Amino acid sequence: MAPRVVLGWREWLALPALGIVAIRAKVDTGARSSSLHVDKQWRFTEGGAPWAGFRISTGILGGQVIEAQAPVHDERPVTDSGGNASLRVFLRTPLRVAGVEREVEINLTDRRGMLFPMLLGRTALARAFVIDPARSFLHGKPSFGAPTE
Numbered sequence: 001m002a003p004r005v006v007l008g009w010r011e012w013l014a015l016p017a018l019g020i021v022a023i024r025a026k027v028d029t030g031a032r033s034s035s036l037h038v039d040k041q042w043r044f045t046e047g048g049a050p051w052a053g054f055r056i057s058t059g060i061l062g063g064q065v066i067e068a069q070a071p072v073h074d075e076r077p078v079t080d081s082g083g084n085a086s087l088r089v090f091l092r093t094p095l096r097v098a099g100v101e102r103e104v105e106i107n108l109t110d111r112r113g114m115l116f117p118m119l120l121g122r123t124a125l126a127r128a129f130v131i132d133p134a135r136s137f138l139h140g141k142p143s144f145g146a147p148t149e
Helices: none
Strands: 005-008 010-015 020-028 034-037 040-046 049-057 065-071 074-079 085-097 100-109 118-121 129-132
Touching: 005 010, 010 118, 034 049, 065 085, 074 100
Parallel strands: 005 129, 020 118, 034 100
Antiparallel strands: 010 020, 010 085, 034 118, 040 049, 049 065, 074 085, 085 100
């Protein structure tokens, strides 16, 4: 087993298949799933399969707005920290953080008003990372070098 990479409570990450080269994320071991802020989302069918299209703001100074689309992996209820349940679209996509790339499941939601446009939950962290809650942004913005996983 490879040694686990230490992450801080907040980190930069990338979702390369969605065209997101850098986005700030809160690392949250209390959250089961990972969530990505979308300003707008819509559904359509491609090749007989359900897809989601969405527009996102990465939170980077300068207002980078990205429009992307991906196949829908699942749709299921998620309960937020306030105890409110909502039905959310889930995607499976590569995520890159701290030089590690792995496929993760993320849901699309409105995180307007939150400090971070991305929440990185514990299922995306499992078996690859440990968290040091006293530290943050340990690895800088993602690079496009070769991933280690």
